[in-house]
Amino acid sequence: MSNNNDIKAFADADGHFRRQKSTFRDHISREPGAEFPPEKDRYVLYINWGCPWANRTAIVRMLKGLEFIIELVVMDYEMFPDGWGYTGAHGTMPKDPLYGFTRHRQLYEKASPGYTGRVLVPTLWDRKTETIVNNESSEIIRMFFTEFDGLVEEKYREAAHPQGGYLPESSKEKIEVFNAWVYDDINNGVYKTGFATSQEAYDENVEKLFAALDRVEAHLEKSEGKFLFGNHVTEADIRLFPSIARFDVAYYTLFKCNLKMIRHDYPKIERWYRNLYYDDNEYTRGGAFRRATYFDHVVPKGPVPDILPQDT
């Protein structure tokens, strides 16, 4: 991504979109003497409901019972010419509740005066030191998995997870291998396809994207449980879900990811997706995936409905 004045100029000169690295990479840690120890009411998660990366962090906040420990600030899903911000127009917040800011950039500037990089959600803020701890969703969800376990109810701790945690030691390696190609070709692949400004860049990425979806379909075909790695939700499910939830209703049209649709062409992925979305069991905290999914942004009208009923 080029760092220029046009906030929506995502692709480089050769037509390829290259994601910039997130800038703030500190960690909340239970280690004695940690700069950012887990504490109730200290950290604030900034998101909007449109962003799939933010979506993961909101899902994990719910799954882990962190709602009473980490405050959530929801800004508009619309991007203004000067970036993310607040209008309160969609049941979202009218301004930043901590500082009264109307643009998210102001929070980045508070953390890092003169900041010129991209202003991203999700953003994990520390009230105490008034800085951004981290703005990389894959790292934020891992902190949420483990670092607050001393503060959450026992049933939400990793030790109580039937498979030994959202990232169980026994399947960590397999999950990480899976996450890596899902990230490259699906989570980020839809952006590389949608933001491509040359035919060559588009063709290359759209083909990789659908080859990766074929691979997920084949993986689910062989899976021993309802989920990607067994009978319980793991990090792999959490990282894939936001991309699939947006696929037919947004990426298919807006990002030109239109060789196939999840609902028509990928029966295993569709079943897995609807299972997670409609789940009301304790292991999803009675619907964490559904409660974090909104279909009411400005997206194409079709397909209708946004998600098929549970049992078709």
Ligand SMILES: N[C@@H](CCC(=O)N[C@@H](CS)C(=O)NCC(=O)O)C(=O)O
């Ligand atoms: N790697 C980051 C990516 C976050 C990201 O790209 N967020 C998008 C919203 S979906 C964003 O804030 N974009 C604003 C921009 O690029 O200016 C993560 O996973 O947290």
